[in-house]
Amino acid sequence: MADTQLDVKAIIQDFPILEQQVNGKRLAYLDSTATSQKPKQVIEALDDYYERYNSNVHRGVHTLGSLATDGYEGARETVRQFIHAQYFEEVVFTRGTTASINLVAHSYGDAHIKEGDEIVVTEMEHHANLVPWQQLAKRKGATLKFIPMTTDGELTIEAVKETITDKTKIVAVAHVSNVLGTINDVKAIAEIAHEHGAIISVDGAQSAPHMKVDVQDLDVDFYSFSGHKMLGPTGIGVLYGKRQHLQNMEPIEFGGDMIDFVGLHESTWTDLPTKFEAGTPLIAQAIGLKAAVEYIEAIGFDAIHAHEQALTQYAYEQMSQIEGIDIYGPAVDKRAGVITFNMDGVHPHDVATALDTEGVAVRAGHHCAQPLMKWLNVSSTARASFYIYNTKEDVDQLVEGLKRTKEFFSYEF
Template sequence: MDVKQIRKHFPILDQEVNGKPLVYLDSAATSQKPIEVIDAISNYYKKYNSNVHRGVHTLGTLATDGYEGAREKVRKFINANATEEIIFTRGTTTALNIVAQSYGKGNLSEGDEIVITPMEHHSNIIPWQQVARATGATLKYIPLQKDGTIALPDVEATVTEKTKIVSVMHVSNVLGCINPIKDIAAIAHKNGAVMVVDGAQSTPHMKIDVQDLDCDFFALSGHKMGAPTGIGALYGKKKLLEAMEPVEFGGEMIDFVGLQESTWKELPWKFEGGTPIIAGAIGLGAAIDFLEQVGLDAIAKHEHHLANYAIERLSTIDGFEYYGPKERAGLVTFNLDDVHPHDVATVLDAEGIAVRAGHHCAQPLMKWLNVTATARASFYLYNTEEEVDTLVENLIKTKEYFGHVFE
């Protein structure tokens, strides 16, 4: 993978921040966008901006073709069985809320169990808290190992015949661990539960095959994989989606509307009320084209190398501590002695380096780690070893700035 050539596709990277070349290490929060995506969105607004499904005129047909063509690209990208199984959403959060509010509330009752983990992003905790409160179900947590990983015997011990839903993130946005979703799904199904996967941090970085994982629902966000913000998708097995009620009502998702009752369209449109995110879907389709051209296996290999290289280099800094297993996806979450992560991020920003600092929407995990916050450097296909070196050099300067002498 020629990273130098890839970087040429990302115009935002060719700039200075605070007088220094931009080093963007915050792709786990949101990725940068290739020019192909920017052009696809611009082309839609310039040449065939129109609403979808409703019109028979030429622009409406072109817009509908672009929108539904993007759905097919998502289907192929994650290897779903049919386009009916792909629901466009605003992102992973919306997708998980649809599952919780529709499937969860429709199938849970007092005494049932929902099983998640302490490492989950807030978007995979709060919806289940709300569903448990509304239905009387019990929310349970799979315990974590010392390095933050999940052990299958703990899954076996936590998931019972009372468990109806198991919902786990594929890749942790803090620990970087890649969870054994296929094995967890097998345990869930053995107990009669459905498997929900938060794929926000995995879909941009590795090949996803929802049929091989045998998950029942899979949520993803476009903005973390080179697409615009405000677009994502929910995959669901067709038989489950068909039995679920929509959670948003209005135009576009209806079949017949009377004065007292209405009926819904077939899948996938019954879950897409109102004018959809047309430009976003087209941008997502363009992002998928770009990622597939580069190759997901090559991207995963490159990021794995950068993460290992970063840990190797950063571990030479006295007082550096990282969280999670050594084998990880392309991010490193860390703290530096007694320097607050927000101070670390502020000093790095002055040098043109963008990292994330805070609780990363994972407050229960911060409590489990016994920290209030951390800093995080996250990598993508456009990052280089030289940028990791720049990060290391400036973390050493940060220590010195706050009075810590590096030896």
């Protein structure tokens, strides 16, 4: 079982929140796709900043300001190495994946998209990787196109080639679907996009916490992800952009720190990446993200992947034995650690509420993916997701909870 790959018991000890009981039951937290829990190493890094060297960055020359600047910019270098970016200035800190994607859509998109151009996305996208492109297309009179999916919710290379044309200027796709768990071959998609002169922007919110990301090997133009889904604090995200793109892009937020010279009627901008980080930056959050990255790297993605795959396989097998459970998405070996499902005749919110009485935390709703819900021909679903602190016992608790839920709603076994 996955516990042979990771010392899960030791990992769990690093997460104080998991020690509690919910409704008198041990907590089985299966909602890491929405937000992950935080290890004490991240919490302590935040406490250390606030207790020992809380200060603004860049402008101050006093000791606390220098320590804060070193912490903030040290976090940027840690992230650069984590995603294998070539240049320090290719890492921009934002409020999260959504803010990163919006920055690209407004700054790069508004400058490069014109009437008649094509923007290519998929129906599996989170709203954060659909609505900004939808609105860009409306502003510019561009065409929004969708790569068709297989019945299992996958993208074939043939479908990608048929959808992307010489009119395509931007391809926006999730590395991993937050609903289906589908892992998209963004390296191959990037190659096809570039053959047609388009750029590719990747939503990495569900991939960066779970798999090695090498932005140079993938050859993506932009890559966005959030700290809170990868053991870090809320309110911090990353936009990776190729340096040549970022250098030619205009900022979309203006104010302190991002300027070079300000006159009464004209202003100029400072160098990358600061020109995209107006105002007091996300200092504590960046320092916390650094601690999260170091925690993940100490475990290693090979172990993380093996653990999640084993748990997902076990959960898939156990849940498939419950009559009336419909599971969506591709085969387990083609998906990340996510199982999205419905129980016949029971609304997903009722399923989630019933599971909560058993101490099991899952997500229910449309998961910010309403077009995908329509594609699945459902209004909403329930979703269980797995991470490094989950165990076979969590899965057993989920399965027993589902059986009790089914029994409560008068189903026969």
